[in-house]
Amino acid sequence: MPARIALVSTRHLDTPDVDEELLLPLLPEAQIAYWDDPDTDWAAYELVILRSTWNYTEHLSEFLAWATRVSQVTRLVNPVEIVEWNTDKRYLADLAERGIPIVSTTFVAPGEEITPDAVAGHVVVKPSVGAGSKGAKLFDGQPEEARAHAAALHNDGATVMIQPYQKAVDEQGETALIFLGGRFSHAARKAAILSRDMSWSTGLYADEKVVPTEATPEELELAERIVAELPDLAYTRVDLLPSDNGPVVLELELTEPSLFLALHPQAPATAAAAFRALLV
Structure with missing residues (x-):
């Protein structure tokens, strides 16, 4: 019997996702599929569940385009509207x-000025699109280094997040x-x-x-x-x-x-x- 559920990962995940290894024996209706496999027929699944697609941050536009295409031929969860909103920490x-109380956050888009107050003290500087702390760095009384890291992220086209470190x-x-x-x-x-x-x-x-x-x-x-x-x-x-x-x-x-x-x-x-x- 063909699988009815796709648990979506990426072909570039070196270490298997523990969640998926635990789920598959309990969910025989499911199998692993890869969002970045162009040969997958997503319409063949009744349900496509995003799971370990952790390289999407480096290919966001392609990933969102893929999610839109999938949502047009089958059910994608979580839904594409949520994914579009949630993949950028803005x-x-x-x-x-x-x-809702959040960690105080200053967002600075490429071309915008970073004020001295924003990088003063103990701060985290990271891209607004990212996963697993990739691109995130901690600075303590190092405003010039914090600015330099933000500039490097801006050069890559990223919007920067600056947050006070919660000790x-x-x-x-x-x-x-x-x-x-x-x-x-x-x-x-x-x-x-x-x-x-x-x-x-x-x-x-x-x-x-x-x-x-x-x-x-x-x-x-x-x-x-x-x-x-x-x-x-x-x-x-x-x-x-x-x-x-x-x-x-x-x-x-x-x-x-x-x-x-x-x-x-x-x-x-x-x-x-x-x-x-x-x-x-």
Whole structure:
């Protein structure tokens, strides 16, 4: 029987995605397919689920064009409208306008001026389109170096994000809350990456130290508030940082997030059931 579901990855992923390895035995209706394989017949699938398409940041226009084509012949999840919005972190400004607390962020497009205040102190400078901390650097009282990194990103055509470093992350880490089929499933604690040496064993994203955790009531309340304002999605990952005023959003992962299924015994089955329920 032909596969009804495509779990979409990339041909250039050197290390298999752990989530997919856990999902496939529980989801016999599915198989791996590659967004950057021009020979794939996407119309042959009833459901196309974005998963480990982690090289899209280097080919964003091609990726979005591909997602649009797929959405015209079958069901793509998460949907292309969400993907178009979520693949550029300028969506954080949209969240802030809705009253969602975010990490304070200054966006500077190529050709725009970077003010001295923006790069003063302990700051993170990174592109607004990126994954796995690629292109992100930490500067502490190094405004000229921060400007130089921003200029290099601008030269590549990137809009730059400048954020004050949240020092509490060094002790408390970053919390990722995973929702499957619109319901909270589990949470993960991610250690700080930028303040320590990074490795790139996958070739596409920085290696992360991730462990299971319990979300605090404040973290869960904020994440559920965000999910309630979104359309029904197959999966949502809300990444939060601690601050003096409570949790704040670092990222809202709706396109190709790691779901950290290995961290909770029921998570793979929950994900498989949520994805199977999307078949009509």
